[in-house]
Amino acid sequence: MAPPKRPSLVGAMKAAKDAAGRTAQPPEAAPVASQPSPAAETPAPLAAPPGPAKRDRSLSDRSATTALHIPREQLHLLRLVAVARANREGGGRPSVSNVLRELIEANRAALEREAAGG
């Protein structure tokens, strides 16, 4: 004799939904946090994406990819700066690498002095 068919999980959930519909009040929802900010009904359509940037071959040929181990807060700050600069410059891709490059260039003299033991 075949064993009785075990009700599936989906079937059980359907029964649970029917039961939930019959119950009076559900537990009050308590969101983790709330930042509802529905914008206007019809936001402006997205502008066309910026075209692919021309590859700076001379720069890429002289560059290396690496990883940095820095505090999250510092990385977050660098990202915010990258986003702010990208927005100022027309919405291209934010680049933390560019921010770091510019920071190094701005401090190059002092860094080179230190590297030379000064």
Place this chain on the structure above:
Amino acid sequence: MPPQILAVGNLKGGTGKTTLAVNLAAELAGKRKVHLVDADAQESATEWFQLDGGLPFTCEALPLDDPGEAAGWIARITTNPADLVVVDLPPHTGAATAAALILADLFLVPIGPSTLDIRAAAKALDMLTEAREAREDGKPAALLILSKVDRRTAAGREIEAALHEMGEPVGPMVGLRSAFVDAASGGSWIGAYAPRSVAHQEIATLAAVAARILKGKKHGTA
């Protein structure tokens, strides 16, 4: 009026469920009040939200492991005052996935470029079929989303073809882009972190298709 429900799930981890759920919720919050339910016990979406990057929706962690607690879980979602509840599901065939399929108006299945992802998606679609039979209202609609794909690779192109043979509509793809990771690291979403970027356009396109389906219009790109 109960909220509409959009569930994001696949039965495998690493397919981009949370990335898709959070970014879609944020994009859709431009036109409606959105609440994100993090039903995955790993609570990745909740942690993302708690980074306080200004995500434009409300969020709560609401895992469901015990089928005996399903009625309360369901009631909590269906009585939420939002216009739309986005449910980020765990990567397994547990109670949360089954309950979400019973509730959802739309089920999004992100599928990464691997045969393991395709197999997991096939199992999810079996569960989807079972839910439709149980509900008898034809719901939920479903959309397969090619996720984390690099179209420059042969695998990326081939997987897209494979999706079209799975019998459900295929939505706009979402590429493998570092901007998604960068946005998440700061607790933000792609539309705030890199507005008008290609990644943002992909999310906006997918959100438009999802909104159209939720309005009851057919998706025409299957």
